[in-house]
Amino acid sequence: MALFVDPLALQLIVLGVTGVLLFYHSLRAFMRVRSGGRPEHGQIWPLLLFIGIYAFLTGLWGHLVWPLPGSYNILFYDPYPIFGLLLMVFSLLLKYDSRLEYAGLASFLFGAVTVYYGYAGYAAGMTKQPSVLLALYALWGLAGMVAYPFAMLMDRLRFMPADTAAQPQKQPPARASGGIALAGRGGPLLLLLPGVIFLLAGLLALYIGANAVPGHLVNFSKWVPP
Numbered sequence: 001m002a003l004f005v006d007p008l009a010l011q012l013i014v015l016g017v018t019g020v021l022l023f024y025h026s027l028r029a030f031m032r033v034r035s036g037g038r039p040e041h042g043q044i045w046p047l048l049l050f051i052g053i054y055a056f057l058t059g060l061w062g063h064l065v066w067p068l069p070g071s072y073n074i075l076f077y078d079p080y081p082i083f084g085l086l087l088m089v090f091s092l093l094l095k096y097d098s099r100l101e102y103a104g105l106a107s108f109l110f111g112a113v114t115v116y117y118g119y120a121g122y123a124a125g126m127t128k129q130p131s132v133l134l135a136l137y138a139l140w141g142l143a144g145m146v147a148y149p150f151a152m153l154m155d156r157l158r159f160m161p162a163d164t165a166a167q168p169q170k171q172p173p174a175r176a177s178g179g180i181a182l183a184g185r186g187g188p189l190l191l192l193l194p195g196v197i198f199l200l201a202g203l204l205a206l207y208i209g210a211n212a213v214p215g216h217l218v219n220f221s222k223w224v225p226p
Helices: 008-034 045-065 072-077 079-095 101-123 130-163 178-183 187-219
Strands: none
Touching: 008 045, 008 079, 008 130, 008 187, 045 072, 045 079, 072 079, 072 101, 079 101, 079 130, 101 130, 130 187
């Protein structure tokens, strides 16, 4: 039964906060690798897990209940639970120090699908500003796609020393230049690039979500469940 409850403002804000968090994390990884260290994930994975659970549950709820008018439920609630699932997968892989390659590949594929959804919504003239819709989906889709090389680089930074046969088993910790050496000449910048895209996508989501809040407060001030 369609309830016509519009939770998109908060969901967009959560999406935006996620983008800013991921930018900050990639910035810290960039700075650590540039100074010769290794990326750390101990502080980010619980947040990603919490946000992923929220996105998955609210997205699944919208996917099943259809609270919005018509095909807007398809446009918004097809990708949102997948976004939550990917966040949960990445967070658990980081927690258990596992490889990110296949999660990154899935992110690439679903990112491409997200771009397609945005283009389809734009071509159908959905929302009051179809160009903004297209920009939001294109940025988040692109962010998902560049997460794949980001994941591969993270795996290289975390696992290559252990996988290199020529390396002695009891080698002391890497020197200050070890992070840059493993990442390659352009590696540190590859850590930062996805974060910049996440920041742009997050800021756009925050802008749209924040602008929707005042209208939602007025429009739903007298709404009660049917």
